[in-house]
Amino acid sequence: MSGPSFSHDLRQRQTQSLVLAPQLRQSLKILQVAALDLRSVIQEELQANPTLEELPMEGESVEKPAETDAPNDTSTPGEHEDVAPPGDDSPTRDELDFTKQFEILGKIDEDWRDHFANVGGAQPFTAEDAEKRQHFFDSLVSETSLQEHLMQQVVLNDLAPPVHEALHQLIGNLDDRGYLAQSPSDIALQANLPYATVTEALKLLQSFDPPGIGSQTLADCLLAQLHAKGRGDTLAARMLRDHFELLSRRRIPELSRKLGVAADDVQAAIEEIGKLDPAPGRRFAEDSNRVVVPDVVVEKEGDEWKIHLNSDYIPRLRLSSTYRELIAKGTLSKEERDYLRERMRSGKFLIDSIEQRQRTIERITREIINAQLPFFEHGVSQLRPLTMTQIADVVGVHETTVSRAIANKYMKTPHGVFEFKYFFTTGYQAESGDSVSNTSVKEMLADLIALEDKSAPLSDQEIVAKLQEKGITLARRTVAKYREELGILPSNLRRDYK
Template sequence: MAHQGLQQVQKQTQSLVLAPQLRQSLKILQAATLELRNSILEELQQNPTLEELPVDGISIEQQASEDKETNDSEPASTDEMQLSEEDYSKLSQLDEDYREYYTQEASNSQFTSEDAQRRQHFFDSLVSETSLQEHLLRQADLCDLTPQQKEGVDYLIGSLDDRGFLTISLSDAALMTQLPLGEMQKAADVLKSLDPPGIGAKDLQDCLLTQLKLTERDDTLAAEIIRDHYELLLRHRIPDIARKTSSKIEEVQFAIEEIATLDPAPGSKFSDDNNRIVVPDVTVEKSDDTWQIILNNDYIPRLRISPAYKEMIATGKIIGKDKEYIREKIRAGRFLMNSIEQRQQTIERITEEILKFQLDFFEYGVSKLRPLTMNQIAQTVGVHETTVSRAIANKFIETPHGVFEFKYFFTPGYQGKDGQAVSNKSIKDRIANIISNENPAKPLSDQEVVKILAQDDVKIARRTVAKYREELGILPTNLRRRFQ
């Protein structure tokens, strides 16, 4: 039997360890414009040797010239001058201003009750979106309800999903709250009477009927179709609905158009808003028959090394650990500025190659978009493919046809009969145009769309057309048919 026990084994392995400066450089390259601005502002607070240039102040080129002169004039001798009392006080004060500004302010002032009230007022004044539950609870507070009904309404409001539908049956809700089922039913009726119309329904069918009832349209053909012929409505079987309701096809179509005006998810308007502000990193525009690439530097602070610290280094007024500390901060500041400059240059070079390769897109639009891979751009720019991936991450480009993500221009495609490659986004655009121009009474099948695309030297399978049609949100043929 093998001996069991603890052993120490020494072995040699190789692993890739990213230096802190390399991590910072990759972070700067990958960051979006607004994220980069926040990172730079944080570094400004931590590094006392960095200063932000005013918008109309010294130019970056002039600042680069001054940095070179400072480097050339810095003495190489180890003979350092002793710090005077005045110099040491100045250095300490500058460093303290950056590291302990807020703590000094707090320690030098008395936090009074008035300050506490102002602080609380500030937090209370923060604007936030009203949730669906808050919106309904405020209305329920204004209703004349018994304590049991109020408890039931509050419980049902907490049981709504993002669409505004109930996620629990009334019998289960009554069991959980130990309320009579009759009181829970009254609570459900109160909930359905609140705004937005259709809230508190058990499903989509109930939601649509509730909206028609609240607007006194529960005796119309639209209500009859939803109530008695809901399955036929889902399958868009207009002739069958007309026959079962003894109505004309035109009347059924009008009723379906009325149903289409109803809100299928009344609670969705209160869901969290995930929209974000998009700031284009690059703008590509045409001026005098020439395409121009304009980098967006408006949100990126312009930095320089503080002249006060550079003067101390150049004149040799600081020695020992103080000088090493300042030199380290200056090196970190210069590395940050170089990383920002390299980021902008990389984005500009990638944009230039995209403009060359996708020139027809910039001229004519999405229909002329060509297939493109990151490896192709990486080879022409002279960087690794992963560098291109990081450089275009979370970044946008403004074109004459709208604002697009950089990733939008990197798509697979198909080979046409003439040998020209066609992007899948271009094919989607063609499919959307073909279907938008079809006869509503005789909508095109997926196979017919395939034949039309083949006339334009684009050969794809029928299942691919069906896939792209679904991604575009276009209904199948039977659901697009409109009877005259």
């Protein structure tokens, strides 16, 4: 019997792949991050690029930049000829499409003396300024994440390496609520760990703070919290352990009969369960204590809607005249000259990208206002269906550019602060012929339930009929889905028995 045979051969294969240049990745990042986060991105570049200078922060409008001929002008990026090329204020399709623009980036005039002729003189950055900025960054605090909180407890235990690794895997598989997103067997299989080791680690994880962490079901989570309080043998624990389905449907008479206790005792146990936390991991949510700073403020002035871009947190940059003069003197070696030119090219690209970001966001905001004018005039009930493709076609950019430009950004309107993506929603055709967004439909549904008779709450089918009277035709399962998304209980759990 002959053994297996092996052979080697050389083959040529042609494939296509997309490789993003560092500058392109940087521009996409600048476009995508919110104004509050953009500052840290720019600070990184300031640390790495000596040819960039940060100007004093002033509340100047990006929409209407101040005009000045002063050599030490502290205007926003785009006001100098060396920062943004002069021309028509309305960008062309190619100028606004980041993908197309990046293909032609990197071209720069070899005559640096003329290119930087209009750059203002360098402004001193004093030790006091540095101290103030450092104090600002030292004052910023970040909330401890759920994973960090749990890992702090892991290090307090003397664990065997396999159990330690299993705990890492389990913690990494927790969702925002603190529940396991996968079964222990799946985690063991994916991590190539023994199942017994994973279950041992899971038992340890479930003993950590907060109680209920690492559970796989709501019943287990709530039961774990009762055990942590020393109430694992109470009526509430029995209901969770043995009759959770009846409990979730609030069948008090049936629970009373099956458990052999009075209905008042069942009601008291339900109230005790109601004080437990169904999602113990949510208190560590990343954005649970984060202040939302709108990137754009939309206000009505007279008959016109005005757009104000938030530039308060965006450092204003320019290229240093000191390095321009060094290049102009011609005393540098070729390596030094090439290095400074490359750094200046990179700095100019950053300044252009920031200006391009602001222009793109402004144009997209303007078109959102045009498309959702009834919302801005009258409120959420008038929100219309809108897709990113529609905005991209009007603005003259690719749909992915719109997607990146609105990511992680908020708009302040007369009706509140909303995520940009809030304005993009599917919808329905009403009997009147008007388009109605699903957000507006949810608003109608919530209003109907808010006004219902609590002793006889509306069923999903009755809500369907009510919406039909308003010209909105929906299936009962769609109403149920919207109700659940709004966090509203079914009619049998909304009934007030008092």
